[in-house]
Each structure stands twice: as C-alpha cells, then as structure tokens.
Amino acid sequence: MSGFVFATAQYESGDWDSAPLVPANIIDTIARYTQLEVMPTGVAVPLGSAELFRYPFVFLTGHLPVRLNETERANLRTFASRGGLLFVDDHNHDVDGAFHRTCTEEITRTVGPLVDLPNDHPLYSAFFRFENGPPTTTHELNGWGDNLVHKHLLAVLRDGRISVLYSNKDYSSEWGYHPESKRLYSVDNTRFAVNVIVYALTR
Amino acid sequence: MLLLAALLWGSLAPAPRARGRSAVRVGGGLGAALDAWTAAPPADTLMLLADTVPVARLLARLAALRRAGTAVTWADGGVPATAIALERVADPEGGVRALVAAPPGTRIVLADPFGAMDTLRPAAGGASALLASGESEVRAAVGAQSVEAGAPESLALRHLVVLGRAGWESKFTIAALEERGWTVDARLAVAPGIEVVQGTPAALDTARTAAVVVLDSLPAADGARVAAFALSGGGLVLSPSGARTPALAALAPARQGPEIRAATLAFASASPRRALSFFPLQLRGDALPLEARDGRVAAAARRAGAGRVVEVGYEETWRWRLGGGTEAPEAHRAWWAAVVASAAYRPVTGRGAGSAPGRAGDGDPVRGAGADLSRAAPRAAIFGALGAPAPAGAPTPTPPRPRVPSGLAAGIVLALLLVEWGSRRLRGAP
Numbered sequence: 080m081s082g083f084v085f086a087t088a089q090y091e092s093g094d095w096d097s098a099p100l101v102p103a104n105i106i107d108t109i110a111r112y113t114q115l116e117v118m119p120t121g122v123a124v125p126l127g128s129a130e131l132f133r134y135p136f137v138f139l140t141g142h143l144p145v146r147l148n149e150t151e152r153a154n155l156r157t158f159a160s161r162g163g164l165l166f167v168d169d170h171n172h173d174v175d176g177a178f179h180r181t182c183t184e185e186i187t188r189t190v191g192p193l194v195d196l197p198n199d200h201p202l203y204s205a206f207f208r209f210e211n212g213p214p215t216t217t218h219e220l221n222g223w224g225d226n227l228v229h230k231h232l233l234a235v236l237r238d239g240r241i242s243v244l245y246s247n248k249d250y251s252s253e254w255g256y257h258p259e260s261k262r263l264y265s266v267d268n269t270r271f272a273v274n275v276i277v278y279a280l281t282r
Numbered sequence: 283m284l285l286l287a288a289l290l291w292g293s294l295a296p297a298p299r300a301r302g303r304s305a306v307r308v309g310g311g312l313g314a315a316l317d318a319w320t321a322a323p324p325a326d327t328l329m330l331l332a333d334t335v336p337v338a339r340l341l342a343r344l345a346a347l348r349r350a351g352t353a354v355t356w357a358d359g360g361v362p363a364t365a366i367a368l369e370r371v372a373d374p375e376g377g378v379r380a381l382v383a384a385p386p387g388t389r390i391v392l393a394d395p396f397g398a399m400d401t402l403r404p405a406a407g408g409a410s411a412l413l414a415s416g417e418s419e420v421r422a423a424v425g426a427q428s429v430e431a432g433a434p435e436s437l438a439l440r441h442l443v444v445l446g447r448a449g450w451e452s453k454f455t456i457a458a459l460e461e462r463g464w465t466v467d468a469r470l471a472v473a474p475g476i477e478v479v480q481g482t483p484a485a486l487d488t489a490r491t492a493a494v495v496v497l498d499s500l501p502a503a504d505g506a507r508v509a510a511f512a513l514s515g516g517g518l519v520l521s522p523s524g525a526r527t528p529a530l531a532a533l534a535p536a537r538q539g540p541e542i543r544a545a546t547l548a549f550a551s552a553s554p555r556r557a558l559s560f561f562p563l564q565l566r567g568d569a570l571p572l573e574a575r576d577g578r579v580a581a582a583a584r585r586a587g588a589g590r591v592v593e594v595g596y597e598e599t600w601r602w603r604l605g606g607g608t609e610a611p612e613a614h615r616a617w618w619a620a621v622v623a624s625a626a627y628r629p630v631t632g633r634g635a636g637s638a639p640g641r642a643g644d645g646d647p648v649r650g651a652g653a654d655l656s657r658a659a660p661r662a663a664i665f666g667a668l669g670a671p672a673p674a675g676a677p678t679p680t681p682p683r684p685r686v687p688s689g690l691a692a693g694i695v696l697a698l699l700l701v702e703w704g705s706r707r708l709r710g711a712p
Contacts, residue, residue: 081598083449113473115448132605135450161604161611162457206472238461280448281470281478 082116083109083276086134088165089125090151093143093178096123097170098251101138107258108269109276112206126151135163136279140251142170144181152189159190159235159242164279169247179247186235190243193233202232202241205278207270213246214271216253240282244275305329308336316343319352328352329672333359334427335660342656345667356664358671362388364424365659368433371412372492372517372626373619374463378433382422383408383659391423430657438629440490442622443483444468445504446497446524454600455497456480458615459622467491471498486511492626493517496524505529513587517625520593522561535570535584535593536563545576549606554613555580558602560595572624583624592625 085102089095102121109117124130124137127150131137137158147155159165167186169178183193196202198212212231219228233245254269261267306315308330319328330336330344348354364384371377382390382402390402390409394417402409413420421430442459446452448470456466467481486494486507493516494508505527512518512533525534538561545556555575562578565571572592573581580595603614656663 113448113476115472129605133601135453135600135604158604162454163604205478206476240457277448277472277478280450280453281468281472281480282453 082118083136083280084118084134085109085121086124086137087121088131088137088139089123090139090141090145091127091148092146093141095139095141097142098140098168098255100255100257101140101251104254104256104258104261104269105272105276107261108267108272112270112273113277115276115280126154128154131155131158132161132163136276137163137165139165139167139182140170141178141182142176144177145185146181147185147189152185155189159237162240164241165190165243166275166279167243167245168250169245170249170251171247183233183245186243186245191235191237193235193243193245195231196234196241196244198231200234201282202244202274202278205274205281207274209271209274213248214268216248216250216268218249218252241278305331307331308334312336312340316340316347319347326353328354330354330356330668331359332356332361332664332671335361335656335664338656338663341663341667348668354668355672356668358674361661361664362424362427363661364422364427364429365408365662366420366422366429366431367658368417368420368431370434370437370628372437372439372623372628374439375619376414378413378417378420379410380413380417380420380422380431381408381410382429384422384424388424393421393423395419427660429660439464440488440492440627440629441465441467441481442626443486443491443494444470444497445483445494445500445508446521447471448478449498450600451521451598452497454603454614455495455618458603458611458618459495461611462615462619464619464622486516488515488627488629491516492628493519493622495519495521495622496527496530497521498523500524500527500530502529509533512589512591515588516627517589517622518586518591519621519625520591522595522597525593533586533591534566535582535591536565536579538562538595539564539578542578549602549610551607551609551613554602554606554610555596555599555617557605558596558598561597563593563595572621581621589627590625592621594621 085106087095087102106117106119106121109115122134124134127148131154155165167182169176169182171178186193203209203212213229215228229248232248234241235243250271254272261269304327306312306328312330328347335341336344344354362385364382366383367381369379369381371379380392382392382404384390384404386404386406388404390404391398392400392402392411392413399413400411402411417433418435419430419432421428442464444452444456444459444466445468452468452470456468459466465481467483468479469483470478472478485491488511491511494511496508496519498521500508506529508518508527509529509532518530518533520530520534522538525531525538541559541561544559547557549557560575560580563580563582565579565582566584569582569584571579571582573579581592583590583592585591599614599618603611606613655666
C-alpha cells in the first residue's frame, strides 16, 4: 500500500511555494512519532489538475492574494465533498492581510462558510493533547504582524468532519526549518502537525 | 333370481375395497377425484401423473391418503426443479434478495401481488434479483409452475467494526459505510501503543456486531479474537493485508496471487475498479467467487464455522471514491455495502424470526423458504409428501372409468322383474 504523501497545493495566483521547508519538516515529524507509512518526499499538486484527487490531504499557504480559477474551484469543491482535507495556513502576520481576505472569500464561495473550531474539537486530541486548542507560534507572541494571538482555527465542516482547516497563526513560518534543527527546541513545535495528519487519516 | 339376490346383497353390503391401480393427472380433476376417492376409494394404489405440483391443499390430502394406507405414488412428468427464498439484505438502505432455483434455459418471471416485476434467465443453478425493501410476497413462475415466498419482516442491524491502521483506505471505508447508514466502531493503529478509537470496538459479539472489516494485518491476539467471532457466526471482511493476519489466513476464502497493476488510469463508470490495482484470488475448494476481473477473481466468499468470510483483492478502493466520476462516491458506498452485506450476521425479527417449525433461522435462506415448503419449493414438497417418483418405465394405470353402482343395477333389474310380473298377471299368463 502506498503511504501518506504530503501534498502542497499549487494555485495560479499568489506564491504557493512560500514555505518550501515545511513539507520535509512535517514528514520528519510524522516518521518520528508515528508508525504511519509516509513517503519520504512531498509533492506539489496543481489545484486545477486531476492529480489533486490522488492526495486526500493538501497543504496550501502563501502571502499574496488568492484567486482561484474555475477549474481550481470545481476541483476543490469536489475534493472537499468527497472527503479530502485542505489545510490552509496564512503565511502573513498582518491584520486583515490580502491572503486572509481573499483566501477565506474563495473558500467560503467554493466549499462553504468558515467557522471557529472549538478548542475541544477532536483535532486537538487526535494524537498529542492540546488542552488550549491550537498551539501559539513565535510570530503571534513576539509582537510581529497583527500582534494578536488567534484563539481559534477556522474550519469548514461537512457532516461533522473538517473539510477545510484554516489557520492564520503562520505555522508556515513556525515549521519552516530544516528537520535536523528540531534538536535545538526543548519542545518540538511541529507536534500539532501530527494531529492534523492523523485527524485527516482517521476522520 | 340368483343374480338379483347377488345384486341386492351387493347394494346393501359395504362396498368392498377396490383392487388395482388408478391414476389422475394434476390439473385434470384432481380435486374432484380426491373427493370421490374419499367416499369410495377406487383402487388401493393411486398414481399422480405430475407435470406441475398440486396446490398445497391437494398435496396435503394426498399425503393424508398415503398415511391412511392408500399407496400413493407419483410419476414425474417434468416437474421443474424450482424454489424461491427471500432474504432481507444486511444493508441500512434495505432491500430484499430473491434467490430462485430453476433449470437452465428456462425463463423466470418475478411478480408481486401487484403484477410482474422482472424476468430472469437462470444460470447453472438459478438466478437472484435485488428487490425493493417493500416487497413482502414474491412469486416466481417457471412455465406453469409457480413458487412463492414471503420475506422476513425486518432485520435488526448490529454495528460494524473496522480494524486496521490509520490510512486513507480505513478513513474512506468508514466514511462510505457510515454514509450508507451503518454504525461503525473502529480501532486504527497510529503508533506503537497508540490507536485512534471510534465507538466501542472491543466487544466482538454477534449480539452487538454484524461484521468485522479487517483492513490491515492485525496483532496475534486481535486476530484470534476476530477469528473466534467469525467462527461463532459473525461476518468477516478481509482486505489483502487483513487476510495476511496469521489467525485469519486459515479462514480466508483464497490465497493471493501477485499484485496486478491497474489496467487503466480512468475510473470509467462501466468498470471503475479496472483503475485499481488488485491481488487476484486463488480460491479454496469451498469458496465462491463474488467478483471477477479480466478472468481473475477479485472478491470471494466462504463459510467458516457458523460465520461467513468475504475476501476482497483491492487494497486502495479510496482512489475510486476520490478520483472517479460524478457517480463514484455513491458507487463506492454501494460496493462496500454489498461486500459487507455478503458477510454480515443477519438476525431477523418479526415474521420469520420465530421458533415455529420451518420458520427462518438466523439469516438462513433455505430454512426461510421452509416456512411454506409447498409454496416455496414445490418439487421438494412433493418428494416430502409422496416420496420419490415411480421409476421411469413403470406401468402407468389408466384413469378409472365411471362404474354403474351395483345398487342402481339391482333396482333396475328388480323394476324390470316387476314389470314382467305385472304384465303376466294382466295377460293371465302363468
């Protein structure tokens, strides 16, 4: 059986490849904590391509405005309706940033309304337990960007399952380092990614 | 005078039991003949010339005559070997499966009380059809012979349990079954000692669980528990990896050949599973194929103890659901539902669940047909009532000709004698 593949979404507008170190770091984390079969390298998959349907988990990030074309919208709609999970992270730190405004608008239009995900949602206990909801990032705490600690993630829910998980906590920056640098951290800050992947694989 | 005395004696004395053999055709006045036989048995051996089976009432009378001492035999004039059984499908969306046995080359017309529903052409042993849940009485006609059966009223569905590792196949299989209406308990391994648990999958008992779906190789202890569950009557569905669990390999319907890659990349609606890789199954002696692809078996089933085991050769059906055409999610759901229904434990409630003789047992269609054997399996019923048919070539008696009652003959003779006597008196003759 082929294992889990970390897929990063390519979209025509914006800078889809703004966090090139994240996939390798998350793959390393998955292999480190679980016995899930995981492919050693990630892939980039165009949202407008039928290839999208080979990867039920897709990560999307960027700084710039997101404008999907009709093919990308149609594929994303089908992808979500069939049980795929799109994990979106806003790579910006600014209030009411362009990425946030345009991406949430596209998601709402294409998949459905984004709502606050309660901090006791099963996502936060899918593997590691996060009692206070989504872990904060250094960019939230050091006063950069919008100077806010976002208390919730957002999500589009379908039949109780997360179809789209949306973060504006900038995990793209938080997790964007070489896996070997994990030894410099007293607590591995990528552990929440295990929860996201395990949730995607089991719910 | 002697003749007259004999006739009078004969008319007053009880009719002696007739000797010899008599015959009647089904549909040729059998009911009237039985009425006559009840009053005055014309022979001590009755032969039924049957090309169809009498209705239950007449067959019961023949059986009663036989038990009362009349030698009732029958000649098989080509009674078709037909039978019907209805079973509720173990599927939350319901449905009734009609299983009809009929000779090859015949034509089966299925009907309910409102009229004809479908026509089937039996293969070697018969044919089956999936009918709507609302069907309760179904009749199948093969030529002049009809068979009828009633479906059990309801089916109490238990939970399903899915065991394996966290992965896309387990996720999308659970999703498909839940969307179909099943309650699914699951235990999916993520890391050593860490599992994602849904519901209460620990209790494997037919009182609670209809079937276990094993998607990956299990630890030895779990494999033994699942095997015990299946042998006690539970359903078991094995993926290729699941069938490699040592404790379950002995129950699997087949051994797996080397993996065959997908024949196409497109999930065409006519044969969407051609776009899936699969392990062809080499059947054990008592296994039955359920699905074939390019001449190879892709799914099979067998009984194991009191349970049923289904093995599928596909490992990644999720690709079909995610990558197929617009109908793919529904087709994926229906396919998994059919696989599970082939194995699931099916306790019945209401009509058909009772302990009355001949009533359906735990999902056993043959016993279900026994609820009214003469309606559901008439050829078997005539064997049961009258035994085996007379050997071919045995002398067949001709049907009895009407006889003049001896009392009437005596009366006529007496009347003629009185006329003769009166005539002589009037004429003064001596």
